Amino acid sequence: MLSPCIRFWYEFEYGDSEERYFAKAIDRFAPVLMNYHNFGGTWKKYHVSYEELLLKLNPIERGSKALWELTLSYLVDLLHKGHIKSMPDEFRPKTNHSQEEI
Known part of the structure; x- marks a missing residue:
């Protein structure tokens, strides 16, 4: 028999419950809070782009829409203040569509 902790x-790693997704959201939000209040912190130090953060932090959205909105507002604020950068165009994935076609 597994212990409650295990x-x-x-459940946190492999489950499919609402609690699991909320726990994942809280887990992913902790670095957001720390880096936001440290003016970009390690994200700035290691040149993590806005786009990379959106990909990494996306599980927050499934666990809590309100927390996701707060995350986005923090990321946009860090971006506008120059604490994190957007990915340079030459590193963005290429698409076959122009902006007018989308």
Whole structure:
């Protein structure tokens, strides 16, 4: 029989419950809070782009829409203040569509 702690860990890693998604959101939000209040913190130090952060932090949206909105507002604020940068065009994925076609 698994201990309660191990059962919670399995649920966190492999489960499909609302609690699991909320726990993942909280887990991903902690670095957002720290880096926001440290003016970009390690994201700035290691040149993590806005786009990379959106990909990495996206699980927050499934766990909590309100937390996702706060995350986006923090990222946009950091971007506008120059604490994080947007990905240079030459590193963005290429698409076959022009902006007019979209």
